[in-house]
Amino acid sequence: MTRMRLNLYELYKNKMLLRSCILLFLVGTFSVFGQNANTPASTAIKANFTMASVKAYQESATLKVEDYYQYLTLLSSESTSETLKAEIKSSIYSLFESENIKVIDFTSTENATISLHELIDKITNKNFSFSVANFENSIVSTDYWTTQYQLTVMQNKIPMEFQYYQKIGFKPVVKTFGTTKKEVWTLFLGEVTLP
Amino acid sequence: MNPLDVFQQLKNDVLLTYQKQYPYFEGNWKTFSSQDIQNLIDLIAVQVKQTVSEKWIYTHLKAETNDKLPRKDMLDILSQLVGYSGWDEYVFKWKQEVTPIVSNPKRNNKVLFSVGFIGLFLMGIFIYRYLNREEVQTIPVKNAFTEEQINSEEVKAVMIENDVETPIEIVDSKIQITAKESAKIVLKSPYYKDKTVVLGKENPNEINLQPDDYAMMLKGFMKSDIKDWETRKEQLQKILADDLEVLVMLKNDLGIEYFNKQEFSEKLIVPSVSLKRMKVIDIQSNDKNEIKFIRIIQE
Numbered sequence: 001m002t003r004m005r006l007n008l009y010e011l012y013k014n015k016m017l018l019r020s021c022i023l024l025f026l027v028g029t030f031s032v033f034g035q036n037a038n039t040p041a042s043t044a045i046k047a048n049f050t051m052a053s054v055k056a057y058q059e060s061a062t063l064k065v066e067d068y069y070q071y072l073t074l075l076s077s078e079s080t081s082e083t084l085k086a087e088i089k090s091s092i093y094s095l096f097e098s099e100n101i102k103v104i105d106f107t108s109t110e111n112a113t114i115s116l117h118e119l120i121d122k123i124t125n126k127n128f129s130f131s132v133a134n135f136e137n138s139i140v141s142t143d144y145w146t147t148q149y150q151l152t153v154m155q156n157k158i159p160m161e162f163q164y165y166q167k168i169g170f171k172p173v174v175k176t177f178g179t180t181k182k183e184v185w186t187l188f189l190g191e192v193t194l195p
Numbered sequence: 196m197n198p199l200d201v202f203q204q205l206k207n208d209v210l211l212t213y214q215k216q217y218p219y220f221e222g223n224w225k226t227f228s229s230q231d232i233q234n235l236i237d238l239i240a241v242q243v244k245q246t247v248s249e250k251w252i253y254t255h256l257k258a259e260t261n262d263k264l265p266r267k268d269m270l271d272i273l274s275q276l277v278g279y280s281g282w283d284e285y286v287f288k289w290k291q292e293v294t295p296i297v298s299n300p301k302r303n304n305k306v307l308f309s310v311g312f313i314g315l316f317l318m319g320i321f322i323y324r325y326l327n328r329e330e331v332q333t334i335p336v337k338n339a340f341t342e343e344q345i346n347s348e349e350v351k352a353v354m355i356e357n358d359v360e361t362p363i364e365i366v367d368s369k370i371q372i373t374a375k376e377s378a379k380i381v382l383k384s385p386y387y388k389d390k391t392v393v394l395g396k397e398n399p400n401e402i403n404l405q406p407d408d409y410a411m412m413l414k415g416f417m418k419s420d421i422k423d424w425e426t427r428k429e430q431l432q433k434i435l436a437d438d439l440e441v442l443v444m445l446k447n448d449l450g451i452e453y454f455n456k457q458e459f460s461e462k463l464i465v466p467s468v469s470l471k472r473m474k475v476i477d478i479q480s481n482d483k484n485e486i487k488f489i490r491i492i493q494e
Contacts, residue, residue, distance in 0.1 A: 049450070056449035060493060063469035070467055074421070084424060084465070091461045177455050178438025184453040 044142045045170055048185070054145075058137045061147065061168040061187050068095050068189060069130035069151070075120060076128040089120060097169055097188040104192050106153055106162055111194055129154045143171040144190060165193045198264050201286050205270070206256055208277040213238065224257050232257075238276070245272045335369045336382065339403035344368035348474075349386055350404070355379040370402070385478040385489075386410045409434040409486050410478045416463045417470060424464050431460045436485035443473065443491045452493075459489070469493075 045054060071092045074080050080088070093099045096116055105114045107122055114122070131152045138146040144167050151162045167190030172183045206224060213231070214220050216238055220231060227235075232252050239247050247269070255265045264270070270282035279285040336345050336352075345368055352363040352370050356378040363370050363380065372380065372394070380392045380402075387404035412434055416427055441454040454462070462470050477490035 052447075053449045056445040056447065060443075060445055060450070060452060060469075063472060063493075067467040067469050071465065074465065084421070087424065087428070087461075088465050091465050091467075094458055094461055175453060175455055177440050177453075178436070180438060182453070185450075187452065 043171055045140050045145075054140055057170060057185075057187060058145065058147070058168070061170075061189075062135045064095050064168075064187060064189055065135070065147065065149065065166060066132055068092060069132050071095075072120075072123060073129045076123045076126050076130075078125045078127055085124065092116070092120065095189045097190060101189070102191045102193075104162070104164060104194060106151075106160065111162075113193075127155060138165075144169045148195070163195055165195060167191050167193075198286070199261055201289055202261060202264055202270070204289055205273055205277065205282075205285060209235075209256065209273055212277050225259065227257055239272060243272050243275045245275075247272060331371060331373055333369050333371050334399060335401045336365065337368075337401055337403050338387075339405050342403075345384070345387070345404060350382055350384040352380055352382045355381060385475045386414050407478070407480070409480065409484055413463075413478070413486060413489075414475070417473065417475070419463075419466060421466060428460065428464045431463055434486055435460065436481050436483070436487040439485075439487055439489070441489045441491065443493050445493050 042048070049057070071088050075085055075088045075092070093116075099117045100115045102113045103116050103119050105112045105119060105122065107126075131154075132149050133152070134148075134150045136148045138148070146165050147168055148163065148165050151164050153160045153162070169188035169190050170185065171188075173186040174181050174183050175186070210224065210227075213235055217231070217234060222231075229249075232249055235252065236247055236249065239245055251265075251269065255261060255269070267282060270285075274280070274282045274285040277285070279288065336350055337343060338345055347365040347368050350365055352365055353360045354363050354372060355361075363372060370380070378394045380394065382390045382392075382402060382404060384404060387406050387410075390402060390404055392399065392402060412430060416431065419427060435456050437456060439456040439459065441459045443452040443454065445451065472494050473491045474494055475489060475491055477488070478486055479488040481487040
């Protein structure tokens with residue numbers, strides 16, 4: 001009778017041990033996943049911004065495209081001094097992620113693809129003037145969207161019209177503010193393509 | 196309304212009818228002479244084809260008050276004289292005319308009472324407000340150096356009373372406040388140094404704000420065209436702190452873009468489309484008076 005009681009007691013002890021193990025496993029698992037949740041969040045646009053926010057950034061990107069073409073107009077003007085041109089080039093490159101980004105060479109009949117750097121060299125002192133209108137944004141991808149616009153290039157009062165697509169990058173970038181660094185979401189102009 | 200009252204009215208109407216026939220008569224029953232009585236008897240004879248005795252007129256018409264109503268047939272004669280078929284019609288018509296007149300005064304009294312009450316109530320409020328009135332002050336906000344009024348959009352004002360902050364609207368470069376003892380007005384602007392005015396102690400005719408030189412220069416640069424870009428570049432290097440942080444708040448506060456000193460300077464050196472859409476709402480400086488933080492709204 002006593003032995004039977006002892007067996008029952010052992011069985012109860014084993015059951016409790018098993019329960020504790022399961023509990024420990026579950027707690028451990030959740031802690032691991034909980035830490036994972038604290039690791040850097042996804043850099044996908046949609047995971048970090050509402051559609052309303054994305055729209056606000058898209059509007060801001062539109063202004064950057066307008067800035068870009070205004071800079072190109074100044075750069076293309078013969079009356080712009082060389083020192084100012086250097087300043088303008090710097091402003092243009094700041095808008096893009098890289099100066100080797102591919103853009104359309106509107107001066108060529110085949111609308112060939114060239115680097116931004118090459119386009120800048122090609123238009124300098126050619127007195128082109130640029131204006132953009134009718135912006136439309138595409139569906140948002142992981143870290144970019146595409147904006148479509150109409151570009152009008154004037155030279156000697158002769159207008160040329162183009163329909164372009166341009167990638168707009170939007171991602172977190174570490175920026176330097178004096179001695180401090182901060183990771184901030186930044187808009188960049190990307191490659192220009194034909195429809 | 197008793198029949199004797201109606202009879203008094205009939206007597207008046209008889210006099211009026213008599214006056215129509217004898218316009219020179221301007222008296223009343225008291226002054227009604229024997230000649231008038233004779234004339235009336237004749238008038239009744241002609242118009243109603245009935246006879247009334249002189250005595251009856253003396254007894255019932257000339258008397259100032261009547262204790263009892265005359266006979267019905269006599270009342271019929273007088274009623275016919277004044278244009279009715281008889282006494283019954285006269286009483287009926289007269290009551291119809293008189294009833295509203297009698298009831299109106301009661302209604303009018305009510306209306307008068309209500310109007311009077313409202314009037315007194317309004318007067319009470321007016322007196323109360325007059326006694327507890329607070330003087331409204333209009334104070335222009337000016338640039339301490341140029342004496343020019345400051346653009347309303349460039350200044351924000353709050354009144355602090357018992358630790359409660361209430362925004363004050365600035366219209367046409369003027370603030371309108373209700374002077375209260377011990378309240379403070381705090382004026383803040385990105386381009387001027389903060390100013391606090393304590394009411395009661397100082398009730399100025401105008402508030403002069405001290406411009407912040409570097410912030411003012413930045414304001415000028417933001418409105419510049421391409422001219423003098425080299426000078427601008429040099430000055431920007433001087434007025435902007437190396438660790439400058441510029442926050443551009445996007446439409447409806449739905450996003451923020453960050454720019455460092457180099458990026459923001461580039462925007463100012465070569466003015467662009469986006470720069471013209473920027474409105475500075477806050478500027479903070481470091482110990483060296485260099486601008487270390489700018490908050491901008493993109494319009």
